[in-house]
Amino acid sequence: MATPEWSKLEVRAVVRFLFSKGTKPSEIHKKIAETYGKGAMSRSRVYQWCTWFGEGRTSLSDEPKSGSPKTSTNEENKIRVDELVRCDRRMKIREIALKLKIPKCTVHEIVHDTLGYRKVSEEPRIKPENFEWGGGAAPRPSSGLRQPLDQADQ
Known part of the structure; x- marks a missing residue:
């Protein structure tokens, strides 16, 4: 065609x-x-x-559309997100989005793609006193929550 x-x-x-x-x-x-x-x-x-x-219109071009801009990834938001992350590195993407009133996906894009941070927040994991690694036969777990050896057998 x-x-x-x-x-x-x-x-x-x-x-x-x-x-x-x-x-x-x-x-x-x-x-x-x-x-x-x-x-x-x-x-x-x-x-x-x-x-x-x-009604008197003379312009042939489209009128500007109302509503929010196509993206909230602007310099002002980048600076605000960076300041929040630097002040509290444990702040989550969701918390930043709520505080700045911008979408979570935009905050994620700014944090990971623009600013280059790999992880913003991770919950600390406390190792219990009775935690032991298994013997040589069992490989170490690569990820996820680890259980103490005596609880895993039950």
Whole structure:
């Protein structure tokens, strides 16, 4: 399928031109579909643009979208996250996110990808007094919580 040889701005300019000449929106849609193809602009979009032009709009480009920015990974947040981590290295990603009111995934990205920290917080593990490693036959556990030898046999 070949890419269309028209742009949204071009089609909108045609809508504005025909609307300024007094053409009805249904006729404008018909002419655009004949000239540019059915995929150029839907009937409801033609009506919407005619309404906007009738209200005095002159711009053909899209209006800026409202809402939060696409990302909260900005310099200010990087500095704030770094300060929190340096003040308390035991602070968890979740706690940082709640304190700064930014998403956990963003905090994770800043901490691990941008600042290069590998682990922010790890719960300390206290070794009980009766903890013993097994004999030479059993390999040492590589990860996870370790149990004392006398409790593992039960």
